[in-house]
Amino acid sequence: MSVFSAQDLRDQFLKYFESKDHKIIASASLIPDNDPTVLFTTAGMHPLVPYLMGEKHPQGTRLASVQKCIRTGDIDEVGDTTHHTFFEMLGNWSLGDYDKIKAIDFAWEFLTKTLAINPALLAVSVFQGDENVAEDKVAFEYWLTLGLANAKIAKLGVKDNWWGPAGTTGPCGPDTEIFYWTGDQNKTPDNFDPEDKNWVEIWNNVFMEYNKTADNKFTALQQKNIDTGMGLERTLAVLNGVDDNYKTELFWPIIQELEKLSGKKYEEDKRSFRIVADHIRSAVFILGDNNGVAPSNKDQGYVLRRLIRRAIRFAKIIGIANNFTKILTTLIIKQYGPDYPELIKNQDFVNKEIEQEENKFVSTLEKGLREFAKQKTIDGKTAFVLFSTYGFPLEMTEELARENNIEINNQEFEAEFKKHQDLSRTASAGMFKGGLADDKQNTKRHHTAAHLMLQALRMVLGEHVEQRGSNINEDRMRFDFTHPEKMTPEQIQKVEDIVNEQINKKMPVSYQEMSVAEAKEYGAIGIFEHKYGDKVKVYTMGDFSKEICGGPHVDNTAELGSFKIIKEESSSAGVRRIKAQVK
Numbered sequence: 101m102s103v104f105s106a107q108d109l110r111d112q113f114l115k116y117f118e119s120k121d122h123k124i125i126a127s128a129s130l131i132p133d134n135d136p137t138v139l140f141t142t143a144g145m146h147p148l149v150p151y152l153m154g155e156k157h158p159q160g161t162r163l164a165s166v167q168k169c170i171r172t173g174d175i176d177e178v179g180d181t182t183h184h185t186f187f188e189m190l191g192n193w194s195l196g197d198y199d200k201i202k203a204i205d206f207a208w209e210f211l212t213k214t215l216a217i218n219p220a221l222l223a224v225s226v227f228q229g230d231e232n233v234a235e236d237k238v239a240f241e242y243w244l245t246l247g248l249a250n251a252k253i254a255k256l257g258v259k260d261n262w263w264g265p266a267g268t269t270g271p272c273g274p275d276t277e278i279f280y281w282t283g284d285q286n287k288t289p290d291n292f293d294p295e296d297k298n299w300v301e302i303w304n305n306v307f308m309e310y311n312k313t314a315d316n317k318f319t320a321l322q323q324k325n326i327d328t329g330m331g332l333e334r335t336l337a338v339l340n341g342v343d344d345n346y347k348t349e350l351f352w353p354i355i356q357e358l359e360k361l362s363g364k365k366y367e368e369d370k371r372s373f374r375i376v377a378d379h380i381r382s383a384v385f386i387l388g389d390n391n392g393v394a395p396s397n398k399d400q401g402y403v404l405r406r407l408i409r410r411a412i413r414f415a416k417i418i419g420i421a422n423n424f425t426k427i428l429t430t431l432i433i434k435q436y437g438p439d440y441p442e443l444i445k446n447q448d449f450v451n452k453e454i455e456q457e458e459n460k461f462v463s464t465l466e467k468g469l470r471e472f473a474k475q476k477t478i479d480g481k482t483a484f485v486l487f488s489t490y491g492f493p494l495e496m497t498e499e500l501a502r503e504n505n506i507e508i509n510n511q512e513f514e515a516e517f518k519k520h521q522d523l524s525r526t527a528s529a530g531m532f533k534g535g536l537a538d539d540k541q542n543t544k545r546h547h548t549a550a551h552l553m554l555q556a557l558r559m560v561l562g563e564h565v566e567q568r569g570s571n572i573n574e575d576r577m578r579f580d581f582t583h584p585e586k587m588t589p590e591q592i593q594k595v596e597d598i599v600n601e602q603i604n605k606k607m608p609v610s611y612q613e614m615s616v617a618e619a620k621e622y623g624a625i626g627i628f629e630h631k632y633g634d635k636v637k638v639y640t641m642g643d644f645s646k647e648i649c650g651g652p653h654v655d656n657t658a659e660l661g662s663f664k665i666i667k668e669e670s671s672s673a674g675v676r677r678i679k680a681q682v683k
């Protein structure tokens with residue numbers, strides 16, 4: 101259906117920035133390593149936090165990527181023409197290299213020259229200033245020199261044109277957003293009205309120029325960064341002249357399959373079709389990630405379960421009576437596999453887990469809906485019964501109540517809701533303090549110990565052991581790894597002993613930058629990305645551990661003190677979880 105393909109857009113974006121001396125880096129995992137504050141990678145900048153904070157990136161100071169992202173904070177918006185839970189973010193970064201003038205130049209040239217978008221269809225917004233930081237006159241005046249009329253440049257406040265900090269303190273700054281007119285091109289307005297929904301944001305350029313301090317002061321950053329993001333889905337729709345992202349090649353084959361399965365046409369219930377297509381695509385990418393997780397009642401697994409179950413409910417609404425998820429997952433993996441080969445590699449896991457979840461939910465869905473229909477009001481007890489007995493995520497109960505005008509006893513419901521937490525919004529909070537950006541000494545100690553533990557696990561259990569994700573903070577480490585069965589007490593003790601033995605050897609911890617080929621030759625372990633990235637960091641601990649990693653680490657294993665495994669349990673099928681501490 102598309103004239104300008106998704107692959108064209110990915111390729112042209114990366115080729116353009118490569119021609120501007122940017123190094124192309126691979127998409128990071130959707131499940132962030134070592135960041136306890138966010139469940140999913142929500143933006144291209146997320147994996148780059150340490151480097152935005154000043155750590156040296158092995159690829160240099162100019163980077164570009166196509167990053168897989170998951171955001172569920174605005175899941176209720178999914179069903180319109182432009183919102184998605186999974187999306188691909190095209191991004192370019194300057195780590196203390198070029199300034200905002202150069203960033204604006206790159207964006208304008210790429211859009212108007214490389215993609216040949218008519219400049220008359222573009223408008224921008226800039227930061228108007230507030231009591232803390234002055235108006236961004238540099239950006240405003242430079243847009244004028246590029247030929248944009250004054251009336252096509254909106255000056256907006258903190259809500260619209262300011263980024264960060266991610267936590268309460270840290271790097272932050274103004275941004276400039278680029279909008280495209282999706283209405284009648286013969287009636288493109290001379291003035292830019294940001295409230296007019298025909299103007300769709302396609303690219304955001306963030307200028308990280310300031311550091312916010314604990315006493316609410318904004319001081320100039322020593323390393324000023326550029327962080328940009330352009331949504332593949334929205335831009336592809338723009339380039340193909342459609343006002344609905346679901347009519348691009350990224351979604352239309354899924355929509356057509358749903359039409360076959362349901363016997364209905366997309367035009368009959370666009371919202372339900374879109375929700376099913378979006379959520380199953382997201383589920384495929386979460387399951388198919390190299391750090392992929394299975395549906396569960398906690399963390400990323402809870403968000404995944406909610407996406408799958410919500411898709412199944414809306415599939416029933418459009419008349420799909422039989423199991424359908426595997427049909428869609430097969431289609432999606434075939435479509436995306438060439439660019440994301442981890443989906444092909446993990447296809448069996450994707451199909452098995454999504455079918456299993458579908459079977460579980462379908463068997464109770466009708467009963468649960470009948471039970472729901474009996475209710476005149478939803479209290480905390482009812483919400484919990486629907487959750488525990490019929491598998492309704494609490495958000496689904498709330499959503500169903502709204503759709504059916506059923507009253508919710510807010511006090512009781514919210515108490516129950518709080519007990520189980522709204523993990524999907526936690527997933528999109530984007531709180532980048534902590535994890536790799538957290539340089540607390542205990543966090544470094546736990547991170548370093550995780551390297552030693554992975555090698556010890558491979559020695560005790562076998563070389564099939566691979567990391568499948570971690571969550572590390574100053575209090576403890578949580579580490580997921582591939583292994584088909586519960587560890588015995590003897591195996592746990594053996595792993596502990598090996599790690600403590602290495603700690604007592606007082607080994608130096610160092611890193612080298614090398615190519616992926618050299619890292620393989622060197623014997624380093626880690627997930628080798630399928631493309632992009634000339635150099636990686638390989639951390640070495642004596643002659644015991646060699647692992648690809650970004651940091652942070654201690655300087656010597658002696659700093660770890662002693663290591664203790666607190667708990668070993670199942671994370672999902674074929675994946676075990678260890679919780680451990682250093683003291």
